Amino acid sequence: MGFEDNLKKLEKIVEDLHSEKLSLEKSIEKFEDGVKLADTCIKSLDSMRKKIEVISKSKDGKAKIKPLQEKEG
Numbered sequence: 216m217g218f219e220d221n222l223k224k225l226e227k228i229v230e231d232l233h234s235e236k237l238s239l240e241k242s243i244e245k246f247e248d249g250v251k252l253a254d255t256c257i258k259s260l261d262s263m264r265k266k267i268e269v270i271s272k273s274k275d276g277k278a279k280i281k282p283l284q285e286k287e288g
Contacts, residue, residue, distance in 0.1 A: 218259045225252040 228249040232242060 218256060218263070221252050221256050221259070225249055225256060228252065 228245050231237060231245055232249070237245065
């Protein structure tokens with residue numbers, strides 16, 4: 216399942232928890248599911264962040280692309 220799908224599921228869980236229509240047991244179950252989904256989303260975002268490339272100008276004025284982890288400062 217992709218990031219967007221997981222995020223939509225997480226948003227639905229939050230909505231359900233705010234509705235106050237759930238039993239305590241169901242609320243706890245939804246909360247646990249939400250924590251797992253949030254962790255999955257965080258891991259996905261971290262993985263995506265590592266793939267981002269930063270575009271910067273070199274000394275000669277041309278654009279160059281370098282991986283985020285090589286970014287200085």
